[in-house]
Amino acid sequence: MKKKIVLAALFVLPVVVYLFFASGVNNFGRLPILTEKVSDVSQMDPNVQFKGKITILGFLGNNVGAMQGNAFNLNQKIYKRFGEFSDFQMIMVVPQGNEEQVGELKDELGKLSNVDKWHFAFGTEDEIETLFASLKSNVDLDANLATPNVFIIDKDLSLRGRDDDEDEGVKYGFDTSSVAELNNKMVDDVKIILAEYRLALKKNNADRSK
Missing domain, CATH: 1.20.5 (Single alpha-helices involved in coiled-coils or other helix-helix interfaces)
Structure with a gap:
């Protein structure tokens, strides 16, 4: 028995x-959709695009060196954890003329992990401001066209975030200067959106096999 x-x-x-x-x-x-029809970064830089990928979008501005610590936090807490997913990517937007600084940052990141899915998009001030404005967030770019916040853009060019965050109410982005926020909030939200797409894929495959 x-x-x-x-x-x-x-x-x-x-x-x-x-x-x-x-x-x-x-x-x-x-994960709630906060903004639909975000401008595709390919309109600014044809070498990269949001469409068809789950993207972590950031804005490093003209002083890339000052944002290095933020990039390291993002790399260690988010990229290392999710970078192996085929439909996941990081895109950092940088004003034109900062290619050398970006090369130095990539070299430093490369000492910590594979950087194949770290992409950098270069644009003019107007192009960057237009892209940022399409997020329709409650976050602002500083005078250097930078922000410590990063954003989750889904495969259909929608900004995902939280509409009932315990601290902010509506949460559009995640502060990369805060390791606690990356660990306690962003990791969970990236998990959710990846699981969402995988469940949809399994359902589609199951429907096709019937």
């Missing part, structure tokens, strides 16, 4: 756990 109970528990428990988490992702695990 005890053996049967143990076997039943071993069989049932994993199923219950799976259903619990599957239900949670399906019903609660969708």
